[in-house]
Amino acid sequence: MNWFKYSSPQTFYPLAGKMVPWFMAAAIVLGVIGLYIALFAAPTDFQQGDAYRIIFIHVPAAWMSMLIYLVMAFWAGIGLAFNTRLSSMMAHALAPTGALMTFIALWTGAFWGRPTWGAWWVWDARLTSELVLLFLYLGYLSLVSAIDDPRRADKASAVLALVGAINVPIIYFSVKWWNTLHQGSSISISRAPSMASIMLTGMLVMVFAFWAYSIGASLMRVRRGILARERGASWVKEQKEC
Amino acid sequence: MAVTAGAACRAVVARDLLIAARRRSDVLTTFFFFVIVVSLFPLGVGPAPDTLREIAPGVVWVAALLAAMLSLARMFGADYADGVLEQLLLTPQPLTLLVLSKVLAHWLTTGLPLVLIAPLLGLQFDLPAPALLTLLVSLLIGTPALSLIGAIGAALTLGVRGGGALTALLVLPLYVPVLVFGAGAVVASAAGMAAAAHLSLLGAMSLAALVFAPWATALALRIALE
Numbered sequence: 001m002n003w004f005k006y007s008s009p010q011t012f013y014p015l016a017g018k019m020v021p022w023f024m025a026a027a028i029v030l031g032v033i034g035l036y037i038a039l040f041a042a043p044t045d046f047q048q049g050d051a052y053r054i055i056f057i058h059v060p061a062a063w064m065s066m067l068i069y070l071v072m073a074f075w076a077g078i079g080l081a082f083n084t085r086l087s088s089m090m091a092h093a094l095a096p097t098g099a100l101m102t103f104i105a106l107w108t109g110a111f112w113g114r115p116t117w118g119a120w121w122v123w124d125a126r127l128t129s130e131l132v133l134l135f136l137y138l139g140y141l142s143l144v145s146a147i148d149d150p151r152r153a154d155k156a157s158a159v160l161a162l163v164g165a166i167n168v169p170i171i172y173f174s175v176k177w178w179n180t181l182h183q184g185s186s187i188s189i190s191r192a193p194s195m196a197s198i199m200l201t202g203m204l205v206m207v208f209a210f211w212a213y214s215i216g217a218s219l220m221r222v223r224r225g226i227l228a229r230e231r232g233a234s235w236v237k238e239q240k241e242c
Numbered sequence: 243m244a245v246t247a248g249a250a251c252r253a254v255v256a257r258d259l260l261i262a263a264r265r266r267s268d269v270l271t272t273f274f275f276f277v278i279v280v281s282l283f284p285l286g287v288g289p290a291p292d293t294l295r296e297i298a299p300g301v302v303w304v305a306a307l308l309a310a311m312l313s314l315a316r317m318f319g320a321d322y323a324d325g326v327l328e329q330l331l332l333t334p335q336p337l338t339l340l341v342l343s344k345v346l347a348h349w350l351t352t353g354l355p356l357v358l359i360a361p362l363l364g365l366q367f368d369l370p371a372p373a374l375l376t377l378l379v380s381l382l383i384g385t386p387a388l389s390l391i392g393a394i395g396a397a398l399t400l401g402v403r404g405g406g407a408l409t410a411l412l413v414l415p416l417y418v419p420v421l422v423f424g425a426g427a428v429v430a431s432a433a434g435m436a437a438a439a440h441l442s443l444l445g446a447m448s449l450a451a452l453v454f455a456p457w458a459t460a461l462a463l464r465i466a467l468e
Contacts, residue, residue: 132415132418135411135414135415136415138411139411139412139415142404142408142411142412143398143399143402143408143412146399146402146403146404146408147402148403151468152465152466152468155465155468156398156462156465156466159394159398159458159461159462159465160394160398160412162458163394163416163458164415164416166454167415167416167419170419170447171415171418171419174418174419174422174423174443175418175422177422177426178422178426
């Protein structure tokens with residue numbers, strides 16, 4: 001099988017169209033199962049009460065936010081190195097989902113923090129670096145939309161994504177160190193060591209639901225991007241007719 | 243007649259310094275921006291010496307970040323507009339070295355003045371003498387990193403809509419580690435602790451930026467002028 005067959009927008013467009021419903025269906029089914037476990041099956045935490053249940057949304061979103069940035073930087077780098085248009089389009093398509101996940105992680109984190117820590121926001125290392133990650137996503141998105149020439153936007157944003165990817169660990173460790181310096185004994189987000197297995201199951205199901213949603217949403221967005229970019233091509237015009 | 247890379251770099255630095263000397267207002271604007279921003283904070287938070295001592299490292303460093311960022315548009319802007327940048331790209335000398343020379347000239351005209359005036363501003367915030375020295379040293383080590391990282395953002399946003407605010411959005415998140423360790427060094431010194439660890443990390447960051455940033459900037463310039 002020739003993998004490069006699907007590296008052209010023309011062949012990838014129908015393939016992505018076939019994959020989107022599957023991923024979206026998986027996201028809905030897994031999401032319903034995961035939420036059932038999260039809200040009904042999982043027991044109430046003896047320390048945090050029912051407030052802990054928000055982690056079933058919070059943790060998958062936080063994982064996805066970081067993973068998507070790496071995947072985005074990967075595709076951006078491929079696009080920059082091999083000059084493949086589809087890779088850059090994929091990177092652009094991933095960014096809004098990544099920013100959304102970062103925002104959800106911050107938002108749900110605030111809701112979790114209020115009853116648990118008594119504060120909406122704490123300048124904890126993870127919170128702060130997640131906030132900086134959101135800024136990196138916003139910078140990437142605004143650079144893409146500020147450049148009119150699509151090929152220049154692809155390459156310039158790829159350089160930014162790669163520079164950001166190198167900086168993410170540096171930012172994380174610097175903020176972590178800053179935090180321990182300024183606050184002494186900071187509040188740890190690390191959860192109780194032993195988590196009930198039903199909670200873990202629920203969280204894993206939710207993680208897979210978030211994976212499926214992110215892939216499905218990015219594929220939908222990349223399809224739109226392909227149509228917008230290739231609107232002059234003859235195969236796009238044929239698509240419209242049928 | 244072949245021009246060595248060293249001679250080309252010297253010529254770029256000399257030219258940029260000459261332009262800065264001819265257009266002194268550009269350099270002075272950044273300088274006074276820094277001074278004014280720092281002076282605004284006591285007016286905002288009140289003149290209590292204890293509070294001022296506590297916020298001084300952060301205030302001076304954040305103001306340095308903003309001043310460095312504000313001056314980025316000038317790094318390549320004029321050369322992009324009048325075509326000099328295209329000529330630099332066409333020269334046989336390595337572009338990374340020429341970029342490095344431009345960054346050096348930029349730092350000499352915008353970073354270095356901030357470093358030199360910072361202890362005076364620290365005095366207004368009642369910082370003790372060892373902390374003033376640390377402030378000077380931390381800015382001396384850290385501001386080159388600001389110019390180097392900023393050059394990437396400046397090159398990426400060349401000739402792009404909404405350049406200034408966009409550069410801020412791209413560059414400021416990348417400045418976070420420099421801010422953390424730069425201000426952290428002064429805080430440690432003001433508290434009577436050793437600042438060597440912070441300064442070492444700051445130096446490591448500047449060196450890493452020295453290696454990687456000119457390369458990324460050169461790449462971004464080639465993309466901008468494609």
